[in-house]
Amino acid sequence: MTSSTSDFLIVGGGVVGLSIAYELAHHDVSVRVIDRQEIGREASWAGAGILPPANRATATHPYDHLCGFATELHAPWAAALAEETGIDTGYRKCGGIYLARSPGESAALVGQVAEWREQGITVKRLTPDELAALEPGLATVETNGRRYSAYLVPEESQLRNPLHLKALQSACRQRHVDLIPHADAAQCVVSQGRLQTVVTSRGEFSAGKICLASGAWSRLLLEKLNIATGILPIRGQMVLLRCSQPPFRHILNQGPRYLVPREDGLVLIGSTEEEVGFDKHTTDEAIAELRGFAADLVPSLATAQVEQSWAGLRPGSFDGFPYLGKIPGLENAYVAAGHFRSGLFLSPATAVVMSELMRGTPPSIDLDAFRVGRG
Ligand SMILES: Cc1cc2nc3c(=O)[nH]c(=O)nc-3n(C[C@H](O)[C@H](O)[C@H](O)COP(=O)(O)OP(=O)(O)OC[C@H]3O[C@@H](n4cnc5c(N)ncnc54)[C@H](O)[C@@H]3O)c2cc1C
Known part of the structure; x- marks a missing residue:
């Protein structure tokens, strides 16, 4: 079985995984995304792309901060993706x-x-x-x-999911992100307090930092690591x-x-x-x-x-908030999942805070409310 490594490995190529990869790839690191099927064909493709309004300036709860941050990021992300890839994601402030x-x-x-x-x-x-x-x-x-x-x-806006996903994939490729479809993460090998290897149907992948962004399936992977979540x-x-x-x-x-x-x-x-x-x-x-x-x-x-x-x-997720943070007990493993009805909307803000967290920079938003293991 083949084995390869990178600085960062993202398990799941939905809008959350792709956005994290896109954001990480701005920082001169090697990034790989694996997905068990074609990239970007699950919830992220199926969704409606509604982006409700939010205001970071008045936010008090961390979730509202995340929403407000997402609202600030959508227009510049759409512009950057259009410039980098030539793809109009359909981002429109239609009301x-x-x-x-x-x-x-x-x-x-x-x-x-x-x-x-x-x-x-x-x-x-x-x-x-x-x-x-x-x-x-x-x-x-x-x-x-x-x-x-x-x-x-x-202020309500929309984007067209398939076009947004296409643009993200294209931009990731341009930034040398390795996108690997049809790699089903079946096993997680843990030793010395690290997630050492993700064993898939297309080989074994290791990385300095690994993020599970496997959408509705994340609970199944986390259970392999003895972590219970309400996803x-x-x-x-x-x-x-x-x-x-x-x-x-x-x-x-x-x-x-x-x-x-x-x-x-x-x-x-x-x-x-x-x-x-x-x-x-x-x-x-x-x-x-x-x-x-x-x-x-x-x-x-x-x-x-x-x-x-x-x-x-x-x-x-059991409380309606995503899980964003480190996996307890593993020094190099993270989760970004459980965005329920708002994953398209929250994806750019999720990407920025997860990229910050995984690169060792203090996240722009306090992530305690989103921690894995909250009860
Ligand atoms: C009908 C519908 C309408 C929606 N409307 C909106 C909306 O208007 N606005 C909004 O913001 N959100 C909306 N959403 C929610 C939004 O689509 C999700 O919150 C978001 O897509 C979640 O993204 P994700 O990347 O976490 O999950 P996904 O897109 O599901 O991606 C997870 C990926 O992980 C992969 N994967 C899973 N297990 C493994 C494994 N073992 N190994 C490798 N890969 C694996 C999957 O193949 C998949 O590609 C809607 C959802 C639906 C279904």
Whole structure:
């Protein structure tokens, strides 16, 4: 079996692993990313690419700091990736509209709006006329008999996951990151307090520092190191519609469901939250329910052509926060996983703090709230 080494080894080539590799590769070190299948084809590919607003200046909780830091980094990362690779990642500040159509949704939205305002994030309540003027394609109270409360969040942004992942891979290659697909990390060899070797189907890999960024599968690898975490797969199903032109301009959010318009007329409908283990199948019921949600909100979508549907596995965690930090008891091993519904959003900030931590520089954000072993 072949054996090779590098300064840094990242296990998992999703948006988290690739972003960490990209960031590390700015620092004159050798970096390798291994993935058990094609790079960037799991949750990071499946996601919607919604980037909610956040404000680091007013953040008090470390999670809000991470969110605010991510918000600051997305625009410069998109610009740098475009310049380095020629790939437009689809990063756009398109704005989001948040809708409530039941008393429960209204109460939740009122709380969310109060939180945004406390954080200094711009949010504007929309009257029915203002809503209709902003998005004429939306169903009205007259057409579907439901009462909306609606808020505009102008800072909400989006990126197109497959393009972002393509750009990250291309930029990593340009920075001489070794990207190795189809290398399933099956065993971890530990001795003298170090993770010495990761044994894969394509050889053995060792490195000065090793980071597990294996998304929903991270718990399985950590269990091999006798580390218990609350990471679990949460299935999200998605439907992609094709319209002749974009039927609305803003991301439309209602409770856990949303519609994301792409500039070329594609519309994403998401998503479910299901605890079904590592099962990535779609179900007829969920796809029908998502289509019903879309048609109810934007009637013209009832006849739009379904381009594709799929499911991805979000890396959930027991408290909703990612695990970012050193693996207890191992001096050279780290974890960056468990970003649940926000991994695309949090990926650049995750990359910067993990790169700092692994290079021995104090992280820009206090990572204690994200430590492995928190209870
Ligand atoms: C339907 C859906 C919608 C979403 N929408 C959004 C959104 O709008 N905004 C947002 O910010 N986030 C969203 N998310 C969440 C986001 O996609 C995830 O949080 C993020 O992709 C996690 O990235 P990751 O790199 O940790 O995981 P992944 O992308 O799953 O990558 C993990 C990688 O590790 C590899 N791997 C696993 N085990 C091994 C092993 N043993 N050896 C080698 N490689 C291994 C896998 O093959 C995989 O490529 C959504 C997710 C889903 C499913």
